[in-house]
Amino acid sequence: MYEPFFGLDSSPFGLTPNPRFLFRSRVHHEILSLLLYGVTTSKGIMLLLGDVGTGKTTLCRALLRELPAEAESVLVLNPHLSETELVGAILDDLGLERSGSTRGELMTVLSQHLLAAGGQGKSVVVVVDEAQHMSVEALEQVRILSTLEAPDRKLLQIVLAGQPELEAKLVRPELRQLNQRIGIRCRLRPLAERETFRYVEHRLRAAGLGGSLPFTWAATARIHRYSGGVPRVINLVCDRALSTAFAGRQRNVDVDTVKAAIRSLEGRPPLARQVGRIVVAAAVGAVVVVGITLGLGRTWRTGGFVPHASSSVLAATPTPAPAPEPNSAPVTATVAVPAPPPPTVSLHPRRRLLAELIALWTLQSPPRSDMAAWPALADGVIDIERVADRYQLIATRLPRLTAAELRAIGLPALLELNGAQEPSVLLVRRIAGDTVTLVDGTGTELRYQLDELDSKLVRAEAWVLWRNLDQLPVNGARSMTPATVLTVALRLHKLGHLEMPIPHLYDARLVEAVRAFQRSTGLRDDGVLGPRTTLALSRVVASA
Structure with a gap:
């Protein structure tokens, strides 16, 4: 209904568990990586717990989509x-x-199939949703299924997804064997306030939003307070708020619109009707009080009740003459002259181009008031990393960048040309073929060929802003966790650079896969997952 009005191609806040709208917070990513790790390392039984509406079903569907192509999967919804x-x-x-x-007889058929699939290197994954409703007998059958195994690994991987009551059920004495066989335990928690803002933005972008967000920050904060960070409740409030804004032909969803949406969800009447009822009730009460007072026709005085004075007596009461005003000097009125508007301060080219770089990601330019409050380093220079963090972006600094590497990365960047070159700051807006489109501090577009750009990059450094939706390693100097290694390996497998089975260490096979990816993008094939390779991988994965 409201989708065309807000420029959307689908409903962004539906309640169906669509993996397309999965928001990968850090917790979601860690859980998804852990479950994938459990599947690929044959952990057997895995447990996913989460309260009502936290997104367990959506995460399970995303897990099935992330499985290697050779895996067979089953989703049990009943x-x-x-x-x-x-x-x-x-x-x-x-x-x-x-x-x-x-x-x-059925177990015999399943066992034969699992043995055949295992012999071909395939995995079979069963996901049971709403597992807290399973009977004790059915859960015991899950344990029996987990005993189907080869000498070196489990033949069937089972994920039990359910509410916290499932954990309480598993501690029963009759299920202790099943509880002991659980190899991985995960718990989904509600979103934090900042994650709620990113969640709302992510779903709107996934639904086709191409402009600025309709929700104000204050409105999103109000949604978080009401929902407690539970995605299902966030969806309900956002959907009703967009409908309310559409009914009033409002392009922006502010706090009042969100409050009206919450009242509607709770079945309470709109605020205007509530106020009207209060006014009517107050008026009726006032009439009753006045009627009682007039009916008594008496006023309290010392010594008891006495009749009211008539209106004629009141009219005959002489009005005291006003006291003469003392002589005083004439008053001179002072007219306040409005202060002149503050002079428009021209933005420093670095600040202006950084704002444009942020706008390429957020699709809206930061207000000047926000730009004035951007954090700075001790020497007064803008702290780009902290500024990027305010907009849920990551800033990666790349010294000694070449034009070929810039094309391989394929992301917009801020170039700082150290030396006597003019201009000293440029924005790389796009690279199409061998043509690079740059923007200087005045907003003028400049076009260069890639080989011409190399001369400008000799003493330059670049800042690349990006969104790490896939939780790729940001700092190449740090050792990668098993979950990060698994994430990288799965991405390289999907891109065709890594064969099964998926490695769980940064071994020789993974190094060779990284080299193959580097060669495909034009980067130096050293097999190291450094910042340049990570940025190129994030861009390729996002567009895949």
């Missing part, structure tokens, strides 16, 4: 199954024919 029905549902989802109807 937890109210008996032991036999659970095995039958897995066979049906795998496309296997049921040979018999008893649980033993």
Whole structure:
């Protein structure tokens, strides 16, 4: 209904678990990486816990999408199954024919298939959603399924996703064997306030928003306070707020619009009707009080009640003459002259171009009031890393950059030309083929060929702003965690540079895959996942 009005191509805040709208906060990414790690290392049973509305189902669907192409997957959405029905549902989802109807016969079919798949290097993954509703008998069947294994690994990987009640159920004595077999435990938590802002922005961008965000920061903060950071509640409030704004033909969603949306969700009447009812009630009360007072016709005085004086008596009461005003000097009125508007301060080229670089990501220019408050270093120079962090971006500094590396990275950048060159700051807006489009501090566009740009980059350094949605390693000097290694390996596998099985250490196979990726983008193939390679990988993955 409101989608065309706000320039959207789909509903951004639907309640269906669409992996397209998955917002990868740090917690979401860590959980997804951990589950992928568990699947690829054959951990057997994994547990995903999260309260109502925190996004467990969406994360499970994203997990199935992230699995290697060779993996077979099953998603069980009905937890109210008996032991036999659970095995039958897995066979049906795998496309296997049921040979018999008893649980033993169905288990034989499944076991044969798992052995054949394992022999071909394939993984079979079963995800059970809303697992807190499973019976004790069905959960015991999950344990039995986990015993299907080869000498070196589990043949079936099972993810149990459920609410915290599932954890309480697993500590029962009759389920202690299952509880002991859980190799990985994850817990989804509500979003923080800053993550709520990024969540709202992410879903709007995924739905096709190309301009500035309709929600003000204050409105998003109000949404967070009401929702407690629970994504499902955030979706409900945002959807109703956009509908309310559309009904009033408002392009911006402010705090008042959000409050009206919350009242609507709670079934409370709009504020105007509430105020109207209060006014009517107050008026009725006042009439009643006046009526009672007039009906009594008496006023309290010392000694008891006495009748009211009539209006004629009141009219005959002489009005005292006003006291003569003392002589005084005439008053001179002072008219306030409005202060002249503050002079427009021209922006430093570095600040102006940094604002334009940020706008390329956020699709809206930072207000001058925000730019004036940007943090600075001790020498007064803008702290680009902290400024970028304010806009949920990462700033990576690249010294001694070449034009070929700039093209391989493929992201807009701020160039600082150290030396006597003029201009001293340039924005790399785009690179198309061998043509580079630059912008100087006055807003003038300049075009160069790549080979011409190399002469300007001899003593230059670049700042690249980017969004690390895939949680790639930001600092190449730090050792990578197993989850980060897995993330990089899966991305290289999807790009066709790494064969199965997925390595879990930065071994020789992964080094060779990094080299293959570097060669494909024109970077120096040293096999090191440094800043340049990470930036190029983030751009390729985002556009894949």
